Amino acid sequence: MAVRLELLKMGRSRRPWVAASTLALFLALMLFGFYTYAQKETGGQAEFRYTFENASYFNGLTFSLYAFYFGFVLILPIFAATEAGAQIASETHSRTIHLMLARPLSRRRLFLTKSAVSLGYLFLLVGGFLALSLLLGLVAVGWGDLNIYPGVLQMTSQHQSLPQSQALARFLLVWPAATLGLLTTLSLALLLSTWVGNPVNAVGSSVAVYLVLYVVSEIHFFEDLRPLLFTSHLAYWRALFQEHIPWNQVVSEALSLGGFAFLFLGLALWRFRNREEVG
Amino acid sequence: MQEAVVETHKLSRDYGRRQALLNVDLRLEKGEILALVGPNGSGKTTLLKILGGLLQPSAGRARVFGLDPFSRRRQVMRRTRFAFAPPPLYDQLSAREHLRLLGGLGLNGRPPTRQDVESALSMVGLLGRADDRVGSYSFGMRQRLALAQALVPPPQLLVLDEPTDGLDPLAVLELRGVLRRLRQERGLTILLSSHLLIEVEQLVDRMLVLEEGRVLYSGPPAGLRDGRQRLHLRVDQPHRAVEVLREQQMRPEASPDGTLLLPAGALSLSQAAALLEASGVRLLEFHEAKPTLEELLLERIRQARRDQGLPARGEVR
Numbered sequence: 001m002a003v004r005l006e007l008l009k010m011g012r013s014r015r016p017w018v019a020a021s022t023l024a025l026f027l028a029l030m031l032f033g034f035y036t037y038a039q040k041e042t043g044g045q046a047e048f049r050y051t052f053e054n055a056s057y058f059n060g061l062t063f064s065l066y067a068f069y070f071g072f073v074l075i076l077p078i079f080a081a082t083e084a085g086a087q088i089a090s091e092t093h094s095r096t097i098h099l100m101l102a103r104p105l106s107r108r109r110l111f112l113t114k115s116a117v118s119l120g121y122l123f124l125l126v127g128g129f130l131a132l133s134l135l136l137g138l139v140a141v142g143w144g145d146l147n148i149y150p151g152v153l154q155m156t157s158q159h160q161s162l163p164q165s166q167a168l169a170r171f172l173l174v175w176p177a178a179t180l181g182l183l184t185t186l187s188l189a190l191l192l193s194t195w196v197g198n199p200v201n202a203v204g205s206s207v208a209v210y211l212v213l214y215v216v217s218e219i220h221f222f223e224d225l226r227p228l229l230f231t232s233h234l235a236y237w238r239a240l241f242q243e244h245i246p247w248n249q250v251v252s253e254a255l256s257l258g259g260f261a262f263l264f265l266g267l268a269l270w271r272f273r274n275r276e277e278v279g
Numbered sequence: 280m281q282e283a284v285v286e287t288h289k290l291s292r293d294y295g296r297r298q299a300l301l302n303v304d305l306r307l308e309k310g311e312i313l314a315l316v317g318p319n320g321s322g323k324t325t326l327l328k329i330l331g332g333l334l335q336p337s338a339g340r341a342r343v344f345g346l347d348p349f350s351r352r353r354q355v356m357r358r359t360r361f362a363f364a365p366p367p368l369y370d371q372l373s374a375r376e377h378l379r380l381l382g383g384l385g386l387n388g389r390p391p392t393r394q395d396v397e398s399a400l401s402m403v404g405l406l407g408r409a410d411d412r413v414g415s416y417s418f419g420m421r422q423r424l425a426l427a428q429a430l431v432p433p434p435q436l437l438v439l440d441e442p443t444d445g446l447d448p449l450a451v452l453e454l455r456g457v458l459r460r461l462r463q464e465r466g467l468t469i470l471l472s473s474h475l476l477i478e479v480e481q482l483v484d485r486m487l488v489l490e491e492g493r494v495l496y497s498g499p500p501a502g503l504r505d506g507r508q509r510l511h512l513r514v515d516q517p518h519r520a521v522e523v524l525r526e527q528q529m530r531p532e533a534s535p536d537g538t539l540l541l542p543a544g545a546l547s548l549s550q551a552a553a554l555l556e557a558s559g560v561r562l563l564e565f566h567e568a569k570p571t572l573e574e575l576l577l578e579r580i581r582q583a584r585r586d587q588g589l590p591a592r593g594e595v596r
Binding site for chain 1: 294332354376381384386429
């Protein structure tokens with residue numbers, strides 16, 4: 001019943017629609033960006049050429065990979081944080097959390113239900129975003145083999161090529177892998193939202209912490225800190241697009257991210273179980 | 280001795296330097312209706328939140344059905360329903376969805392019966408708007424929905440925070456009828472809070488008056504009047520009359536308008552007339568005054584504030 005209630009509340013809220021619309025708009029803008037760039041660089045040919053030797057490597061799969069990567073870094077964490085903020089901080093702010101706590105439902109179960117529903121939402125959002133980017137790539141550009149060159153997205157040190165079917169299978173693998181990465185942001189936001197009673201502050205502080213840590217993890221000066229920052233591991237799913245997947249590395253980074261998520265969720269649960277509803 | 284449904288012992292709670300409750304003792308027996316009465320900020324909601332397991336006491340003890348409501352909230356809520364104020368509700372859900380989904384929480388997937396839902400909605404007069412989104416409800420309707428959701432599934436203890444807020448006089452009357460019926464038909468124990476004594480005095484068995492977190496009075500509403508009825512005597516020579524009455528070992532108080540006040544029953548009309556007229560004082564008016572409970576309560580609150588060295592409401596020091 002708790003899951004049904006959470007799903008109904010989410011379904012009736014504007015959050016899923018705002019997220020879906022924003023991601024669709026983002027994809028449209030990405031496509032427009034690629035298109036205008038190709039036009040400018042190729043003197044009017046609607047074909048993406050850059051400095052690489054293969055002039056026709058750009059296709060719908062390349063577009064999907066680029067779009068997903070930037071969406072993953074820039075937009076999806078915001079929606080993960082927003083959902084977490086809505087689940088706890090928003091209910092605290094509107095005091096509807098009192099309605100649920102006035103029922104024979106343990107705080108642990110309530111928290112785990114909300115976390116599970118948020119995770120399910122995130123899984124669908126990531127899957128939907130991947131599917132939409134692939135669909136848009138297919139319709140607007142057309143699929144083909146996925147060629148990746150050194151330097152781009154820091155994905156490989158040498159040119160690699162994945163046949164279309166293999167590339168699509170890798171996109172499928174990316175779905176749960178990227179969701180796991182974003183679960184850390186979601187968990188961090190859940191943790192902050194158990195402390196902060198206002199959803200705007202909860203989401204704002206979560207996004208701010210994520211951005212600061214992300215920037216820190218990209219600065220070479222802080223190289224020694226990288227293993228300690230969850231943001232250093234977030235884009236581990238890129239390794240899934242290598243010709244030979246380095247499974248040891250992927251599993252190790254996935255475990256690190258799982259550990260961070262577990263830690264954040266554990267702390268959030270501890271806080272939620274012991275806190276008072278003062279407001 | 281039967282176990283109390285609600286019991287607090289020297290219950291205190293502070294928010295930093297502000298003392299919200301101090302040494303509150305309360306006992307609510309099965310089937311009783313008890314009102315927490317006091318002005319805004321007197322500690323009523325804090326007390327209800329402690330009983331609802333939302334807050335912990337700073338000192339003292341609170342028990343609901345013999346259980347600590349903070350650490351055993353789930354067990355307490357199997358038998359208790361709360362309606363908080365102002366009513367926290369989900370604007371995007373309908374009244375029926377509130378009752379159906381909230382009513383099934385913690386019941387291992389067993390939704391409340393359709394009959395329970397319909398009966399609760401009907402009881403508060405919301406059946407006609409049961410499928411409308413709550414976001415379109417007036418404050419009074421939200422208040423009624425808050426009560427309805429607290430009736431599903433039927434509890435043993437019903438706790439209502441300011442249930443009459445936002446209700447028109449007719450709705451307040453209906454609410455009183457609903458609560459009486461719940462007690463009579465289901466043997467419900469009811470604890471409610473209000474800052475308006477007049478709205479609850481006819482309903483409750485006992486009341487606990489709070490001011491600045493302290494208990495000012497605990498007992499039946501009529502008990503507030505004990506010893507507070509006064510004889511009002513209007514005479515043509517107040518000073519002379521005071522002397523005459525003092526000679527009879529009475530201690531009259533003189534009000535600013537010259538009326539003399541004596542404890543009720545100190546004199547009969549014929550005795551007063553005979554006594555005063557023998558001394559040349561003419562008795563113009565004689566009656567026993569019964570102050571309203573509201574007046575008595577305000578008097579007690581003002582007195583308590585004076586005793587604590589605090590300014591009375593609206594009083595500039």
